[in-house]
Amino acid sequence: MNPTMKIIGLVGGVASGKSAVAATFAELGAAVLDADRLAHATLAVPEVRDILVSRWGNAVLDSHGEVSRPAVANRVFGDTAAAAVERDFLEKALHPRIRQRVEADLDRLAKSDTKAAVIDAPLLLEAGWGELCDEVIFVDTPRKTRESRAKRRNWTLQEFTRREGAQMPITEKRAAASHVVSNDGTLKELNAEVSRLWHELLGSA
Numbered sequence: 001m002n003p004t005m006k007i008i009g010l011v012g013g014v015a016s017g018k019s020a021v022a023a024t025f026a027e028l029g030a031a032v033l034d035a036d037r038l039a040h041a042t043l044a045v046p047e048v049r050d051i052l053v054s055r056w057g058n059a060v061l062d063s064h065g066e067v068s069r070p071a072v073a074n075r076v077f078g079d080t081a082a083a084a085v086e087r088d089f090l091e092k093a094l095h096p097r098i099r100q101r102v103e104a105d106l107d108r109l110a111k112s113d114t115k116a117a118v119i120d121a122p123l124l125l126e127a128g129w130g131e132l133c134d135e136v137i138f139v140d141t142p143r144k145t146r147e148s149r150a151k152r153r154n155w156t157l158q159e160f161t162r163r164e165g166a167q168m169p170i171t172e173k174r175a176a177a178s179h180v181v182s183n184d185g186t187l188k189e190l191n192a193e194v195s196r197l198w199h200e201l202l203g204s205a
């Protein structure tokens with residue numbers, strides 16, 4: 001057993017750089033649990049696919065019969081009450097299953113000599129997973145910088161705004177965090193800041 005393993009959650013706005021921070025923690029020796037990837041794997045579970053088809057029909061499947069993420073995104077993001085209802089449905093189907101996977105990974109890691117596990121989950125606080133964490137780091141990046149970085153994903157400003165609007169307000173995420181990392185500079189500067197924080201959190205462990 002490894003009772004000293006630290007569990008670190010990452011929060012921040014859309015395209016704030018949570019995955020970039022997680023990548024630096026991984027280089028320093030942390031294990032990273034990527035909730036977006038776990039969500040994608042969960043969408044591929046047949047039972048989940050059937051739940052989504054029962055609500056949205058076959059239009060939500062791609063030509064291979066797999067759940068089409070763009071089709072789902074179109075139904076759940078948006079500032080209408082109807083989109084919020086569909087998003088709630090999706091999250092009720094996915095979040096308990098993703099959490100199970102996160103907890104199973106944490107149990108496995110706690111039995112290894114891993115010093116820290118990092119949970120990279122855009123909805124960490126909204127989903128109530130903050131309670132799994134010893135520390136929560138807010139990745140602080142101005143909105144304009146995030147918008148321009150999100151363009152590299154071929155997201156329009158509208159797509160950015162739709163997703164950001166479906167999340168907890170930035171000020172609340174920041175207030176809930178135990179630490180803040182600024183990501184308005186270069187990746188090199190970010191790496192240096194994350195390294196400093198790693199040593200602060202883990203000491204000589």
Ligand SMILES: CC(C)(COP(=O)(O)OP(=O)(O)OC[C@H]1O[C@@H](n2cnc3c(N)ncnc32)[C@H](O)[C@@H]1O)[C@@H](O)C(=O)NCCC(=O)NCCS
Nearest residue numbers: 014035036039069070072073090094121122123163166167
């Ligand atoms: C809606 C889906 C199919 C869209 O897939 P797509 O490939 O376009 O986006 P991807 O999953 O890579 O997410 C990219 C970003 O969108 C935002 N986002 C994703 N899901 C949500 C959500 N439910 N609410 C608000 N923002 C979200 C996050 O900032 C995330 O980092 C997918 O995001 C999904 O299944 N979401 C529900 C599960 C979930 O809540 N995931 C977040 C991790 S817990």
Ligand SMILES: Nc1ncnc2c1ncn2[C@@H]1O[C@H](COP(=O)(O)OP(=O)(O)OP(=O)(O)O)[C@@H](O)[C@H]1O
Nearest residue numbers: 014015016017018019020122149152185186187190
């Ligand atoms: N300091 C930086 N300088 C330049 N590009 C950066 C920097 N930090 C992150 N990026 C880039 O910005 C984009 C968004 O970063 P990243 O994917 O880490 O954000 P995220 O918070 O995980 O996003 P989301 O939760 O929306 O998926 C990526 O293309 C990443 O390479």
